[in-house]
Amino acid sequence: MWFLVFIVWIVLTVVACKCARDRGRSPGKWLVFCLFITPIIALIAIFCSKNLKEEEEKKKDDMLRARVGEREFSRSLNDLSTLRQQNVINNTEFSQKKIDLINNLYYKGISDSPESFLVALVPFKDNGVLNSQDMEMIKGILYRSPEYYSN
Missing domain, CATH: 1.10.8 (Helicase, Ruva Protein; domain 3)
Incomplete structure (x- = not known):
């Protein structure tokens, strides 16, 4: 027993x-x-x-959903550009909001590969919405290089 x-x-x-x-x-x-x-x-x-x-697992899923996709970023950048062109916001406000948008990448991360994300931003660089400094900062954030990140 x-x-x-x-x-x-x-x-x-x-x-x-x-x-x-x-x-x-x-x-x-x-x-x-x-x-x-x-x-x-x-x-x-x-x-x-x-x-x-x-x-x-739920936290991981939430983090993945919170990441920024190239479409979302491009749409936000395009919206900012449109607001600036229509004089709804001035150049200073545009620059600050653009920096905020770029810095948001640092905190959220991206849902796409860094390369595809950067390719999607080329038209914005070509039409002057993003300058070389912005692109370098974005590259630094995407590749997690601290020397490119600025507040």
């Missing part, structure tokens, strides 16, 4: 450790918990606690 209880205890401990790992928890800590308390209480505690793995 004791042998059967021991086997069930071990099986439940293994299950608890696996469940803990699947939920982003440390299996070693839960193993110790199972050995000193009971695996049944450990399983209840594991399933009552937050699923850290799901939360981490």
